[in-house]
Amino acid sequence: MSAAGAPPALRVLHVVNAMDMGGAESVVVEHVRHASPGVQSLVCALNGGGRALETVRSLGARTFDLAGAGPVARLARLRALMRAERVDVVNAHNPTGTLYGVPAGRWAGVPAVFRTEHTIHYPRRHSGAYPALEVVLTAMCDRVVCVCEAVRASHTRRLAWAAERFVTVVNGVAEHRPSAPRAVLRAALGLEPGAPAALALGGMRMPKAFDVLLEGFARVVRGGSPAQLVMAGDGALRAALERQAGTLGIADRVRWLGARTDGGDLVEACDLFVVSSRREGLSLSLLEAMRGGRASVVTRVGGNAEAVEDGVTGLVVPAGDAEALARAMGELLGDGARRERMGVEARARWARAFTAERMVRDTEALYHAALGRPAPAAAPAEADACA
Numbered sequence: 001m002s003a004a005g006a007p008p009a010l011r012v013l014h015v016v017n018a019m020d021m022g023g024a025e026s027v028v029v030e031h032v033r034h035a036s037p038g039v040q041s042l043v044c045a046l047n048g049g050g051r052a053l054e055t056v057r058s059l060g061a062r063t064f065d066l067a068g069a070g071p072v073a074r075l076a077r078l079r080a081l082m083r084a085e086r087v088d089v090v091n092a093h094n095p096t097g098t099l100y101g102v103p104a105g106r107w108a109g110v111p112a113v114f115r116t117e118h119t120i121h122y123p124r125r126h127s128g129a130y131p132a133l134e135v136v137l138t139a140m141c142d143r144v145v146c147v148c149e150a151v152r153a154s155h156t157r158r159l160a161w162a163a164e165r166f167v168t169v170v171n172g173v174a175e176h177r178p179s180a181p182r183a184v185l186r187a188a189l190g191l192e193p194g195a196p197a198a199l200a201l202g203g204m205r206m207p208k209a210f211d212v213l214l215e216g217f218a219r220v221v222r223g224g225s226p227a228q229l230v231m232a233g234d235g236a237l238r239a240a241l242e243r244q245a246g247t248l249g250i251a252d253r254v255r256w257l258g259a260r261t262d263g264g265d266l267v268e269a270c271d272l273f274v275v276s277s278r279r280e281g282l283s284l285s286l287l288e289a290m291r292g293g294r295a296s297v298v299t300r301v302g303g304n305a306e307a308v309e310d311g312v313t314g315l316v317v318p319a320g321d322a323e324a325l326a327r328a329m330g331e332l333l334g335d336g337a338r339r340e341r342m343g344v345e346a347r348a349r350w351a352r353a354f355t356a357e358r359m360v361r362d363t364e365a366l367y368h369a370a371l372g373r374p375a376p377a378a379a380p381a382e383a384d385a386c387a
Contacts, residue, residue: 032059041062092113117144142370147170170359180265186269221253230269232258233257273289279301315331
C-alpha cells in the first residue's frame with residue numbers, strides 16, 4: 001500500500017512493432033490517454049518510434065525504442081526492461097509484438113501476459129515459423145484480446161483448443177470536437193457547397209479495395225449525382241488509383257488528400273463515410289464517422305457489420321460488389337434526410353458501445369481478473385456493441 005492507503009499502481013507495458021500512427025498504434029494511444037488513475041502506462045516500440053510514440057510520451061507514458069537491436073538482443077533487452085520496470089501486465093499487439101512481448105514477459109516473470117489481435121486472420125498473414133510458434137505463444141498468454149467478434153471468430157477457428165483464452169473487447173475512439181466550422185473545413189478541401197461528399201480514409205493498399213470504390217462512385221456519377229469523393233490516405237496503389245479515376249472520367253470529382261491525421265475534421269466536412277474493404281478488423285475511422293454523426297456504407301467484412309446496423313445507422317453491402325456499393329452510396333448521397341436520421345442513430349450507437357473509455361475500462365478489468373485483483377469501481381456497463 002502507498003502512504004495514502006491506495007494499492008500500488010498497476011504497471012502495464014504495451015509492446016508494439018513500431019509506433020508511427022496506424023490502427024494498433026492509435027488503440028495504444030487511447031489506452032494511455034484513458035488509463036485509470038491506478039494504472040501506469042509503458043510503451044515499447046520494437047522497430048522504431050514516430051508520432052504515436054511521441055504522443056504517448058506527452059501523455060505521461062514511459063517509452064522505449066528497441067530499433068536496431070537484433071532478434072536475440074531485442075528479446076533480452078525487453079526482458080531486462082520488464083524486470084527493471086517491475087511490469088505487472090504485458091499487452092503485446094499483433095504478431096510482431098507477440099513474438100517478442102509474450103516470451104519476454106514469461107521469461108521476466110511478469111504476472112499477467114496478454115496479446116491483442118487487431119485484424120482477422122487471413123491466408124499468408126503469417127510467414128516463416130510464426131504459424132507454428134503461435135500455438136506456443138497462445139499457450140503462454142493469459143488472454144488474447146480481439147478488437148471485434150469477427151476477429152475473435154477468425155482466430156479461434158484455427159486455435160479451437162484455446163478458444164476460452166480469446167475474448168472480444170471492441171475498439172473504441174474518444175470524443176472529438178472539430179477544429180473549425182463545417183463550412184470552413186469544406187472550403188479548405190475545395191468541396192462544392194451544395195454537393196454531398198463521401199469520405200474514404202485508409203492506406204491505399206489492396207485490402208481497402210479502393211479500386212472497387214472508384215468503380216462504384218463512377219456509377220453514382222453516371223447516374224446524375226453531383227456528389228464528390230474525398231480520398232484520404234496514401235500508399236503503394238495511389239498512383240494506380242488516380243489513373244483509374246481518370247480512365248473512369250471522374251478525376252474532377254475526386255479529392256486526393258494524401259495521409260492525414262485529422263480524421264474527425266474530415267468526417268465533419270463530409271456527408272457520408274464509405275468502407276469498401278475486402279478485409280478489416282474493426283476500422284477506427286468507421287467509429288470516428290459514427291462519433292461524428294455520419295451514416296456509413298460498409299462492406300460485410302470483419303467488424304463492419306458489428307458496428308453498422310444495416311438500415312438504421314448505415315447500409316451494409318457485399319465486399320467486391322461495385323454495383324451494390326454504387327446503389328447504396330447513391331441512395332444515401334441522394335437523400336439528405338435519411339442520412340441525417342442515420343447519422344443521429346450512428347452517434348448514439350457510438351456513445352453506447354464504441355467509446356475509447358469503455359474499451360480501456362473493459363481491457364483493464366481483464367488485467368485485474370488475470371491478476372486476481374478486484375477491479376476498481378466503474379461506471380454502469382454500456383450496451384453490447386453487437387446488440
